[in-house]
Amino acid sequence: MPTLGFEVRAFGCHIQVAAECLETYAILERYVFPSLPRLVGGAEKPDISIRLVRVSDQFQLSVDDAVVASAGQAISLVPDLIRVLDEAVIQHLTTLHAVHAGAVLWGERVLLLPGVTHSGKSSLVAELLRRGATYFSDEYALIDSEGRVHPYPRPLLLRNGCPEQFPVLPGECNASIGDAPAPVGWVLALEYRPECTWSVAAMPQSEGLLTLLRNTPHVLAESPDLVRVFQHAVAGATCYAGCRTDVADAAGQILRLIGR
Known part of the structure; x- marks a missing residue:
C-alpha cells in the first residue's frame, strides 16, 4: 500500500504526518488536530515530520525519522503523539x-x-x-x-x-x-x-x-x-x-x- 498522509498548519508550525496502513492513518486523522484543515502535497519543507507505522507485531512512532516510542497497539501511542505535537507547536509560536x-x-x-x-x-x-x-x-x-x-x-x-x-x-x-x-x-x-x-x-x-x-x-x-x-x-x-x-x-x- 502506498504511503498515506496529510499536512496541517497549527499556529505557525507546519506538520507532516504519514502512515503505511489504514489503521495507523485512521489514528493520525482522528487525533492530529482533528478540527484543523488537512493539506495535501505542500511545497514547503515541514517543520516536523511524523510517521506512525507497524513493524512486525509493534507500532512505532517516528519524528524526523527517529523512533521515539513503540507499543503493541497503535492507540497506545496517541499520548506520545500528542506530546510530540505540543512540543513542536510551542517551539514555533511567534505571536502567541x-x-x-x-x-x-x-x-x-x-x-x-x-x-x-x-x-x-x-x-x-x-x-x-x-x-x-x-x-x-x-x-x-x-x-x-x-x-x-x-x-x-x-x-x-x-x-x-x-x-x-x-x-x-x-x-x-x-x-x-x-x-x-x-x-x-x-x-x-x-x-x-x-x-x-x-x-x-x-x-x-x-x-x-x-x-x-x-x-x-x-x-x-x-x-x-x-x-x-x-x-x-x-x-x-x-x-x-x-x-x-x-x-x-x-x-x-x-x-x-x-x-x-
Missing part, C-alpha cells in the same frame, strides 16, 4: 504565548485553570465540558498580545484513575471546540487535595499574573513581552486560589463561583 493551563469558554469569556502537567487539569476540563463549557484546551492556553486566549484543539488526555492516559475528543464530552479567541474572565489556581473540602479565596490580579508566569513552559519563559501579555490577560479577570477535591464537586463549585 503558552501557559500550562486548562481553558474553557463559559459564556463569552475564558476560564483558565493553570497548573503543571499531571495536576488534574484535563479531568476538570472534561467535567466542565460535560456541563456545557466550550473546549479551548486541557494543557496549554495560547494567549495573544491583547490578552485573548485562542483555542488549542488538541485531544484531551485523561487518566480516569489509571496510570496510563488515553485520548478523548471534545465531542465525546458533548462539547464543541472554540472557533475564535476570547478574553479571560477567570483564573482559578486550584490544588487537588483529596482530603480537603472546597476552599477557595479571591486573589489580586497581580497574583493571577504571577500564577501564569509560574506555569509558562521553560522554552518561552524568557520572552521579553511576557509580563505585558499576561497583564492584558488578567486585566479583566477575577482571580482565585485554593484547593479542591474530586472533579464532580469542583466543577459544580466552579460554576457557582463564576455565576452560572
